[in-house]
Amino acid sequence: MISGTMKGFYTMKTLLFSWILMVGGVSGIGANWGTQTSHPLPPSTVVQLLKDDGFQKVKLFDAEDGTMSALRNSKIEVMVGIPNDMLLTLATNVKAAEKWVSENVSSYVNDGVNIRYVAVGNEPFLQTYNGSFIQSTLPALQNIQGALIKTGLSSQVKVTVPLNADVYESKTGQPSDGEFRSDIHDLMLNIIKFLSDNGAPFTVNIYPFISLYNDPNFPVDYAFFDGTSSPVVDGSTTYNNVFDANHDTLIWALRKNGFGNLPVIVGEIGWPTDGDMNANLNFAQKFIQGFMTHISTGQGTPMRPGPIDAYIFSLIDEDEKSIQPGNFERHWGVYTFDGIPKYQLNLGMRNVGLARAKNIRYLDKKWCVFKPTISLSDANVAPSISYACANADCTSLGYKTSCGDLDAMGNISYAFNSYYQKNDQDEVACGFNNLATLTSKDPSTLTCKFVIMIETDSGLSWRLKGVGDGSVIVVYLLYMSFMFLITLF
Numbered sequence: 001m002i003s004g005t006m007k008g009f010y011t012m013k014t015l016l017f018s019w020i021l022m023v024g025g026v027s028g029i030g031a032n033w034g035t036q037t038s039h040p041l042p043p044s045t046v047v048q049l050l051k052d053d054g055f056q057k058v059k060l061f062d063a064e065d066g067t068m069s070a071l072r073n074s075k076i077e078v079m080v081g082i083p084n085d086m087l088l089t090l091a092t093n094v095k096a097a098e099k100w101v102s103e104n105v106s107s108y109v110n111d112g113v114n115i116r117y118v119a120v121g122n123e124p125f126l127q128t129y130n131g132s133f134i135q136s137t138l139p140a141l142q143n144i145q146g147a148l149i150k151t152g153l154s155s156q157v158k159v160t161v162p163l164n165a166d167v168y169e170s171k172t173g174q175p176s177d178g179e180f181r182s183d184i185h186d187l188m189l190n191i192i193k194f195l196s197d198n199g200a201p202f203t204v205n206i207y208p209f210i211s212l213y214n215d216p217n218f219p220v221d222y223a224f225f226d227g228t229s230s231p232v233v234d235g236s237t238t239y240n241n242v243f244d245a246n247h248d249t250l251i252w253a254l255r256k257n258g259f260g261n262l263p264v265i266v267g268e269i270g271w272p273t274d275g276d277m278n279a280n281l282n283f284a285q286k287f288i289q290g291f292m293t294h295i296s297t298g299q300g301t302p303m304r305p306g307p308i309d310a311y312i313f314s315l316i317d318e319d320e321k322s323i324q325p326g327n328f329e330r331h332w333g334v335y336t337f338d339g340i341p342k343y344q345l346n347l348g349m350r351n352v353g354l355a356r357a358k359n360i361r362y363l364d365k366k367w368c369v370f371k372p373t374i375s376l377s378d379a380n381v382a383p384s385i386s387y388a389c390a391n392a393d394c395t396s397l398g399y400k401t402s403c404g405d406l407d408a409m410g411n412i413s414y415a416f417n418s419y420y421q422k423n424d425q426d427e428v429a430c431g432f433n434n435l436a437t438l439t440s441k442d443p444s445t446l447t448c449k450f451v452i453m454i455e456t457d458s459g460l461s462w463r464l465k466g467v468g469d470g471s472v473i474v475v476y477l478l479y480m481s482f483m484f485l486i487t488l489f
Contacts, residue, residue, distance in 0.1 A: 028077070029292070029347055030057030030311035031334075032268055035064060036318040038422050039453045041339050043070035045357050046316070049339060050076055052355035054347055059162075059267060059311045061122060063104035072112040079117035079160075079267075079311075080104060082144070084133055087121050091139035094146065101147035105157060115157050119267070120144055123164040123205060125184055134184065137161060138191055145198055158200040161191060162267040165206050165246055168253045174234040175303065178249035179256065192259050204250055205268035205313070208242045208287070212278050213326060220278075225290035237302045243269070243291065248303040255303075264304065270313035270334075273342055275327030277400035285343040288312060288334065296348055319393045319422070327395035338362070338454050361455040368420035368430035369413035371437045376408055380433040385415045388432070392418035396448065403448035413443055414450060421453040 031053075033046060047070045050058055060067060061081040071078055082090065082100070090097045101118075109115050120141045124133035141159055148154040167188060170177040180188040195202060208223040219230040225241050232239040239245040247266070254262050271287040272279040295308045317333035335341055339357020346353060374381070388394070394415050396403040403414055416436045423429035430436045444450045 028056040028309065029054075030059055030077070030079075030309075031055045032059045032061075032270075032311050032314040033067070033316070034061055034314055034318045034321070035067065036320040037316070037337060038319055039337060039456050041316065041337075041357060041360070041454070043067050045339060045359070047071055047074055047076070049315070049335070049355055049357055050074075057116075057311065058315075059119065061119075063108075068104075068108050068113055069111075071114070072108075075114055077114050077116045079119050080108075080115055081119040081122060081162075082140070084121050084124055084129075087124065087133050087136040087140045090120075090143055091136040094143055097140070097143035098147040098150060101144060101151060101153075105148070105153060106151050109153065109157070117201075118144055118148070118157060118159050119162050119203065120159055122162050124161065125167050125181075125187075126164050127166060131183075134187060138187065138194065141191065141194060145194075145200075154198070159198065160195065160201050160203045160265065162203040162205060165204055165250070167204075168250050170249050170252075173232060175232075175237075175239065175245050175248035175252050176234050178252035180253050189257055192254065192257070192262065196259055196262055201263040201265045201309075202250075202254070203265045203267040204247075206243060206246050206266055207269065208246075209271050209278065209328075211242055213276060213328070224286055225294045226286075239302070241294070243294075244301045247301045251301070251303040264309075266308060266310035268313035269310055270332050272328035272331040273333075274331040274402045275323075275329070275395045275398070279328040279331060280402075281343050284334075285345065289345055292345075292347060323395060327398065327401075330393060330395050337451075362452050363421070363425050363455060365442070365452060366425065366438050366440055367413075367443055367450050367452070368417045368436050369439050369443055370409050370416060371435060372409070374435050376412075378435065380435055381412065384432040384435055385412055388415040388419040392422045394418060403445075405445055406448060410443070410445075410448075414448070417443070417450050421451055424453065424456075 031050060033050075043066045046067075051074060055076065057077040057079070058071070059079040059081070062083055063080050068078075068080070086100075090100060105115055105118060121133060121137055124137045141161060145154065145159045148157055148159065166181070167184060168178055168180050170179070179185070192202065194200075212218045212220060212223050219228060222228040222230055222240075222242050225243075228240050232245050234245075239248070247264075250264065251260070254260055254264075269291060271284040273281050273284045291310075295310065298307050300306045300308055312334065314332045314334075316335045316339070317331055317337045319330050319337060321329045323329050333342070334345060334354065335357070338360050341354035341356060344353045389397075392415070395401075397406070397411055397414060398404060403410075406414060412435075416430065416432055420426075420429045420436075427438075430438055442450065
């Protein structure tokens, strides 16, 4: 129990933290709102979460009508995104760019959506893309800017290109040796000059977690903000955390090329909570709270003093994101898929922690599990697990993950239940060649949650193909044929 004196101390500390942020320590904190999820929360519910938590800005990856409409009259500043697969069209067709701006910027601005930025592409120069978007990014950026000028919105809505921190590097590891990647150096300078000429910011995504994930020898404490036994000394400057060092590597690269005063936005920064040994609730809370406290003073970084404009990545877990980078990709949210905060977090905008989504409706309290009478050596077990995991989400299974304590039968049950829930508890989705059965007893453990999905208006699930019951496909085809006939009359 906390004494009255200590409780008063913590209350004063929270109020002071909040006051610092409001006075100007942070140039407004934002959140990334991704929608690659099988059971999305209603957009109006998410917008209410943003408002309840005090988020002043939101960064989107596309311009879905439901999302944009929900932001109407919310006063939340919006960065609306253009997916990479649209860049070529926008780069080669001025009319297409003008149409995109008309439909996805002008119409919503006129309808009360506070759009402030258009994000042209998303990390288009990632080395894993093998140069796929090198030729189209700058022309697309130019055409979108031209369309904004034509509509008279260019002073209110600025263009930018969210870039991964891999567009710059330091051969020595010292920020002062920062320079843009040699294979895109000239292109980067052309983009930066264009941004500068149009009063637009440079947007960078910085992920200390990835540094830890990619390098087993990376000093763990250097990823956080509590000091480190392995600081980076760069001349007269000592860096005690990788965020400041990474950020200033960019600032040095900009400075060397004549753009030292270009505004910088941290488009994504966060820490996942599952899918890897270093992705857990403790580290995530420690990192994001540490980051908020770190930037709350308004001191900025050694090379860029002042408020930092940043968007936390991300708001909500997305169970349909690609896991090519790693299983952690589906667990970046500060909220679970159903709008429940994962951990205590003070963003400084309210005197309590994160709000909880209201009026969420869940499916029935039942789970699909492996039949205890079935042998683990049954020939159908392995292919059934593979199918379930390929079409649902098994990223919480593995070494030192939240469900790492499960035995073999538990792993199978988790996979089966994930598929069953993702398909809205359709009984056919709990078949698996008669290996599975339904139960009303929650199989969750202290650390491993067997989820029950929320209700959505998604209608008939398309994921049921191949479950092992051909009648489902027949029903689906009959349904689609019926709907097609309706459209003819």
